Amino acid sequence: MIRLAVRCRPEQAEFVLAELSVLAPGGVEEVNGDGFVEYAIYGAEGELPDVGELEVATGDGLVEVVSSEVADDWADRWREFHRPVEVVGEEGETSVWLRPPWEPERPGAFEVVIDPGQAFGTGAHPTTRLSLGLLLDLHDRGLAGGALTDLGTGSAVLAIAAGKLGWSPVAGYDHEVAAIEAAVENAVVNSVEIDLQRLDLKQGLPDLAPTVVANLTAPLLEMVASQMSAENRPTTLVCSGLLETERERVEAAFAPHGLKPVEFRALDNWGGLLLEGDSPEVS
Ligand SMILES: C[S@@+](CC[C@H](N)C(=O)[O-])C[C@H]1O[C@@H](n2cnc3c(N)ncnc32)[C@H](O)[C@@H]1O
Numbered sequence: 001m002i003r004l005a006v007r008c009r010p011e012q013a014e015f016v017l018a019e020l021s022v023l024a025p026g027g028v029e030e031v032n033g034d035g036f037v038e039y040a041i042y043g044a045e046g047e048l049p050d051v052g053e054l055e056v057a058t059g060d061g062l063v064e065v066v067s068s069e070v071a072d073d074w075a076d077r078w079r080e081f082h083r084p085v086e087v088v089g090e091e092g093e094t095s096v097w098l099r100p101p102w103e104p105e106r107p108g109a110f111e112v113v114i115d116p117g118q119a120f121g122t123g124a125h126p127t128t129r130l131s132l133g134l135l136l137d138l139h140d141r142g143l144a145g146g147a148l149t150d151l152g153t154g155s156a157v158l159a160i161a162a163g164k165l166g167w168s169p170v171a172g173y174d175h176e177v178a179a180i181e182a183a184v185e186n187a188v189v190n191s192v193e194i195d196l197q198r199l200d201l202k203q204g205l206p207d208l209a210p211t212v213v214a215n216l217t218a219p220l221l222e223m224v225a226s227q228m229s230a231e232n233r234p235t236t237l238v239c240s241g242l243l244e245t246e247r248e249r250v251e252a253a254f255a256p257h258g259l260k261p262v263e264f265r266a267l268d269n270w271g272g273l274l275l276e277g278d279s280p281e282v283s
Contacts, residue, residue, distance in 0.1 A: 004048050005031075005040040005066045010269060011243060012061025013037040014217055019057035021178060023049040030124065032268055036063045042070065085124050087132040089140045096132050096161050098124075101189075110136075110164040113189055114155055127240040130265055130272025131158050131215050134238045137263070138211075138274075139165040143236070147209035149173070151201060151224060152216045152241075156183035156194060159213075163192035167211060175200040205232060210279070213238040218246040225253035233257045235279050240272040247271050 008016040010032075017039060020028055024041040031038040041048060049057075051065050058065075084099035086109070097109035100116050135158065138144055144166035150159040153172030163170045172194050174180055180198050187194045199206055201220060205227045212234040214224060221239055237259055242250045244266045250273060251261050258277035265272045 002048060003040050003042055003068050003070045004051075004054070005038050005068070006054050006058055007033065007036040007038045007063040007066065008058050008061040009063060010035070010037050012059070014241065016058050016061050018176065019059075020054075021176075023053060023057060032126070038066075085129065087129055087136060089133075089136045091140060094136060094140055096136055096164075098132075098157065098161075110161060111190075112157055112160045112164065114157055114186055115189075126267040126270040127215050127272070128157055130267055130270060131213055131238055131240045132161055133265065134240075134263065134272055134274045135162055135165060135213065138236065138238070146211065147171075148211040148213065149206065149209040149234070150194075151212060151214040152220070153183050153194075153196065154179050154215075156186050156196065158215060159183070159194045159196075160186060160190045160192045162211075162213065163194060164190070169193070169195065169209075171195040171197070171206065171209065173197055173199040173201070173206055175202075201227075208232050208234050210234055211236045211238075215240045218242040218250055221250050222253040225257065228254075228257050230257075233259070233277070235277050237275040237277075238272070239275070240270065242271045242273065244269050244271045247273065251275070 020039050029040040054065050055062055084097060084103045087096045089095065095109045097106040097111045099113055101113055105111060146167065148162045148167035148170050150172040153159050153174045156172050159170050159172040172183055175198065177198060180196050183196045201224055205224065214221060221242060237254065239250065247264055254275050259275035260277060261273060262276045263274040
């Protein structure tokens with residue numbers, strides 16, 4: 001069995017993951033290294049993409065491609081690698097427990113079950129954890145509830161967590177067909193009702209709920225901001241996917257819509273931002 005790992009620069013990680021998910025629809029393992037993000041694919045010789053294909057898919061974000069032999073118990077190791085993730089609220093009393101299906105439940109926690117066989121965000125990524133932490137804090141402040149829109153829903157991990165925390169109705173959007181398929185499956189597994197639709201945010205915004213969560217890159221967040229209007233903007237916005245160094249430009253993008261930064265957190269060079277504003281104008 002071979003483990004083929006592509007290392008890329010963190011700022012290119014989302015783009016590289018999207019490209020790799022086409023070459024490896026069965027899923028990739030993610031490792032956050034010092035100055036790089038590594039995505040690994042497992043397979044027998046002849047089953048894996050060529051190194052050249054991977055290099056093309058990774059573009060100028062490539063750091064290196066590393067190929068290594070792994071023992072035949074790789075399937076068990078894959079399971080060992082995907083450990084549950086716990087995100088604990090500020091007061092330490094509430095938590096979101098994100099687990100693969102084979103790990104036991106944690107009574108008392110808000111639980112989200114995601115199968116890491118899917119390439120679209122198992123929840124272990126720092127940007128997902130930052131977003132979950134901010135959603136959990138809104139819940140702990142008594143502000144969970146009403147409609148929520150998840151932009152760039154991926155596996156729907158944030159939309160599912162939001163549904164469990166009390167927001168309803170919840171809608172999720174993504175431009176990838178495979179993401180929406182995975183999201184639909186995950187919503188069913190977690191018994192959360194979510195309206196999931198394919199949409200390219202570069203082509204336009206859906207109707208936004210009063211609470212929006214958007215784990216996207218800084219340029220895409222800016223694009224989302226540029227398409228908001230007095231009638232179509234949230235009052236609470238949780239965003240992540242930006243680097244710590246991109247905080248000011250993202251805050252500036254949402255400022256014209258009256259959305260003011262209330263909280264900023266950083267994890268492994270990534271940023272998570274909570275913005276709040278007044279209710280949109282009613283026409
Ligand atoms: C960083 S992932 C976040 C996934 C998930 N929300 C999470 O927190 O784990 C960003 C998601 O945005 C989606 N995305 C990227 N560009 C998009 C676009 N132009 N329109 C809609 N979705 C997009 C990607 O397919 C991906 O699923």
